[in-house]
Amino acid sequence: MSSNSDSSKGKESSVDEKREGAVHSTAGETDPVDIPSSSNRPSNNNFEGAGAVGSSTSEDEGSSKRQRTTSSSLPSFVSASPPGFVTLEEIMKAANSVSKMALAHDIAVDEDFQLEKVDLPSNSIQKKMKEICHQAFWDVLKEELESDPPSYERALILLEEIRDWLLSLLLPHQTKTQQEIKDNIDIDLIRQQIIAGSLDMHSYSQYIVSLMARLCAPGRDDKIRELTGLRDLIPLYKGIFETLELMRIDMANFTIRMSRPHIAACSVEYERLKFDDYLKITPDGLRNTREWLLRNQEAPNSPSATSSSPSSSSTSITAHSVSSTLISAFMDLLKWDDKYPWPETMAMDEARFSELRNKLKSVEVTSSILLVSLSQNIGPLQSSVDFRISLKEHIAVVLGSAKTDQELESVMPNVASQVVQDISKALKSQHSTDLADEAAQLIVSQIIDLRHSDNRVRLIIHSRLMEFLRQVISSEVARPTQIPAGLSLFKTEIAGIAGRFARLVSHNRAVFAEHYANILKDYGNVSQ
Template sequence: MSSDEIPSGSRTHNDDEAPSTSNQGRGRNLSESSDQGSKRQRTLSESFFPGLTNASPPKFVSLEEIISAAKGMANMALAHEIAVDSNFELEKREPPENSLHRRVKETMLKAFWDILSQQLQEDPPNYTQGLVLLSEIKETLLTLLLPHNTKLKEEIEEVLDIELIRQQVENGSLDFPYYANYVTSVMAKLCTPARDDCIRKLKQETDTVSVFKGILETLELMRIDMANFTIEMYRPLLVASSVDYEKSKFKEYIKVNPDGLEVTKQWLFRHVSPSTSLASADDWREVIAQAYLELLTWDDSNAFPETLVMDRSRLAELRNEVLRVTVAATVLLLVVSSVPQLQSNAAFKISLKNHMLLLLQDCHTDKDVEGVLANVSAQAVQDCNAALPEPLTPEHRTTVESQVMQVMADNHKIRLLVFQRIKEFLHLMITSTVPSQLQVPAGLSTFTKELSGLAARYHRLVSHNRSVFGEYYTDILSTFQVPNGV
């Protein structure tokens, strides 16, 4: 049997898909009630996890404690992003197109540059706005310097001496374009190659206001470049220390919000039954592993475990990717089973896989998949005809189309088998001591690239989460009690 034929059987585990709980949002701004003083504080469960109801009466804490914990959670979120996303970098944030924020920002900026232009055109020129601008530019340039740039720092301090420039203004001897040229020359020394074109255009610009406008815009980008350079340089250290940092910040959060793990408890307890053994560390790890696997079929309308909120969007994308790969692999297995001549045609299988994933790329739910099955079916037939010496007969074509159109049936054995094998593969990935040596499941070798990438991201998220919150999980499981009457 070829590696992509329909498997005749499988060593499946029992599916532990349990019902989930309520929707969970990311952090929100803290606000204060204007009611009586005793009620003005809000617990963090309301602030960071809106919609949750505490299991016990709320513990009121001071506003200062809440603000401190909020700052800690914000810093924790940034550290977490750097730790789990190897491609994380800061980007320039722009308000949405046509938003009030954007219109206000554009109006304020236009007013600033209009005032500068008007002042420079006065006789004699008025440099009030210009001095403010030069002072800001100087401070920004200094923030872009590395510790070893001592000579350049001294030069900037000397050339952009604001007091000296103010004296030049009073004497009527200020050469504003000279300072624009100096600033662009310094920027050329400090910028990354990606900003060379910006600097070159600035040097060619003759309008003074346009030059300074371009300088500020480019400096903003250079500050982001510097921040990303710093993140990349210290990434190994940040990743190494992020677990302890996140632990300490979450501990602060729990201190002011003792009931902040209610959804997490429900999530873990769903995977423990009266017959579940918790006698060994391996038993505990298995329960936690099954809880992690539940995230691959999570219903977005349900609450999310507090310990995983910062990874909710990433886990949702992994869930969606599992769905897409499952459907694409099922279609491939059905097609090569129906058209045996193509079972050993690797080029055909790669082409069909790519076409299936392309058609499914916007699918996030079963309903989304059902909406594109007609196109998937037509593409499968087209790919078969392109790879065969003779096109499929009308009867054969109808068979292929019919099989593909039934892929999302509730009890579709092949799709459920494919999902189970993917799930087992991911289970091994998060429980194995040597995950890098795992093999892709039988019948899914065409999807090695997709499954390997998916598994690597899943393993990274789970490993980091387990390192930070593993102690909380074991503490929660240690409190499990068999319900009365069971």
């Protein structure tokens, strides 16, 4: 069957991903992971007519802050400048720009991005209203077809819409199939057949289903076979509509995949332009971003802030200091304190960073459990790679989605029991000495103690992970980066996290570098 239906109409706001964050790990305890440089920048091609906007990537800066003063009679969140006014049209335009920017961004940074059918909650009013309206249409259509003489008012609407949907599934070069559809579902001819009383809905349904079989993706074959077995017109045409809706989503995702290389080259300029549209109607639209950067700004006298430019004045910050501030700020997103508002420039990636934090926590906890379990005297099992992998998988299953200290407290006894059971079973299978009761009790107590985030083992693992990720986004050139000691069994998970993190950081810096530089200039003279 043809897989044409993987597709969609071209998206006005296509964008594409950068390969900066791609991470490929190699084997071994201290095996290096290839991390492309996080400082790479995409080309400055235009996107949707947007002119090229210069990217400020040279971030020389001074080493002391210059505090901004505002009127003491105003609250801190009120701008000291005169109030501005925006029209509803400007607000709607900006909202539309942000929506397009979000779509462009999602495609650019998420290599697995795809459109999905929206399933409304089963008990929601929206879902019930949608079902009522749709059912009303099919009920009326059934009444019209069963009336004497039959009425084809809605049947004509139905066939015309199906024809348009089928045409939307085709690529521009498929002109022959386009003409075939127009000839076989000729609306003028259908009107004449209605007048003559000779319209055969079954004949049209057979052609439509056969054409869908040629156009659909292999994943829709079962649905097509189901449609070919239907004889009742209403369920048949209802099934045709539902399947066409899925095929249109397939086509949209196909188009996104095919357009991704072009999207990657244009997304940075496009996002920058749309974000500037948002800032035009938003008073102090970078307030949270400013607070986030300044919280992570290095102290003027810190070694890293002063060592790279000994000749700079005391009132300037060096380019190295600016880079260090940004790196610290991005690392801060991986240990975010919810008492602070999320930065505006990271708004579209808030969920992605939450997911990264959860994945980091999972690696931290699972590896800590594995470490304390294997630190006991369990004979040949300590060096058995197969046993380590099996134990790791069992630990992950029992842990499930537990992340918080409270969740871990409830699940850790089960994890400890599973670990002791696995060790005992493995020792018996190798005819080794049984696990001593004291050793089993020690394993249980140490695992249960890992429920606390300040556990010494967890702190060590956490520190190694964070240092590894800092190295990844600090690298000026693409180079292999070693997996942290003791974590080679988790190199796939760590490489995935690092690649995603580096891609998000690189893309964000490319889009918002100028805004970040301007914010830091306001609080210290950036040397040029």
